[in-house]
Amino acid sequence: METLEQIKARAEAAVPGAILGILLNSSPSAQHSLVVDNEHALAVAGFLRDDPQLRLDYLSNATGVDWLDREVKESNITRQVVDGVERDIEVTSVRVVPGYLEAVYHLYSMELRHGPVILRLRTGNRSDLVQIPSLTPLWRGAEFQEREIYDLYGIQFTGHPDLRRILMWDGFEDHPMRKDYVDPDDFEYEPTPHDEVLERAARHYPTTK
Amino acid sequence: MDEQLRHELGRQGIFVTTLEELYNWGRKNSLWPLGFGLACCAIEMIATSMARFDLARFGAEVFRPSPRQADLMIVAGTVTKKMAPQVVRLYNQMAEPKYVIAMGACAISGGPFKQGYNVLKGIDRYLPVDVHIPGCPPRPEALLDAFMALQQKIAQQSLTGEHRPRHLRADVPGEFPVPVFGAHDLQPPSNPQVWSAPQMRRGEGA
């Protein structure tokens, strides 16, 4: 199979206006992924599926990731003239990177027997801009997995034929796999509480340490 | 009648019994379970009913597909919060007398999913459980042991008096409230009639 850079270049040529990025994976698996902008996601995915050299006809897995807001510390060393002497001054700034939700698709080709190509779609933020296009029109296998992502992370898939909750009941309001999810406090006694459970135990049974 | 006379009569071929004993004997030897399984424990339950472990020895091989014909509910497996109302409703539809065996770690406490968001932390929050079996999953021998424990329990029940079992008392309800799906959890999260949070044994002294 081609490298991810080649795929990116060809996809950008095939879909005018598409903004693709490559997210490097520094772990030993080195499964780098393509980050696609939402506007052209469907077209790019369609290209990946139908291109004769790629033929990624099988969506093996779709999953979600919740990225919280995070602070990035940046330090820049600048040369400035202070009191007539030229010095290196380190300026640290804290930048808040807004969080987002992410859907990750693993694509394989049954016909050409290669893969995976990993596709990432990101929402604007974690609260109201949570729409990303559904890939169910291209891979029918995405239907239930996108429903699961919607259920557990709250990503709204536009163009999904039947976007309902699949694991939790319909009246459920939370999205349990989000990192800021607080589960109902129905703690009961455990003989060996630890970590979070220890805190809960202390709250419910104040006499214990 | 004292035990010695009874024994002597038995040796002569005359069996003496009481209505209570006859009633309990009949009930304990024809416990028909409701045929349903929720997770992997159900496989062990099925194995128990098959030839090797042979639940039929205890008169309980007839797994009934309808709650109206079943005496015993074996809650075999993880009870998710989405499944809990259905389990309670099935229990309500069973005819009296009815018994519950909570089989496996999940059914008695939530098991490995205890800290999860979608699993009920034990069916005893909604139903009066007669026998709890720990294990993940419990072996068929453990289920047989639970059966025998339940049979002993039934054999000791009295027909009259203050301590007669639930199904013989008109003032105790035969149905338990079915929880409804709430916005964040089942409502109510437990039935205070049958369950209350366990008390911590280790106190300040520990």
Place this chain on the structure above:
Amino acid sequence: MTSEQGPYLFLTLLGVAALLFALTPLALAWLWARVFSPAKPGLDKNSIYECGLESKGDAWVPFRSEYYLYAIIFLVLDVETLFLMPFAVSFSGLSTGAVLAMLVFLLLLVEGLVWAWGKGVLNWK
């Protein structure tokens, strides 16, 4: 007991015994419920369906009248088997008239089948 009335008396006794055999357990159960075990009907317990989900609607559901077609087909094929079996067993010993009568009967049945076929009943929708 004379031999004239004997069979009838015996049958009557047998009938009464059979009735008692059926009614005694019911009466005992009724008595048991009266004395010991109180009935506990409830909304869930008396609901129509028993699949665990909330029951909706009524058990008295009207069936489509088109099901009579299936009844007719069943009659055609079932009655055919019922009469064809003895017909086949005693085929060689029958007179010409009997065989003809039987063939007429078969023709009537086949006519019903052809009618149903023509009506499109046999198509699985």
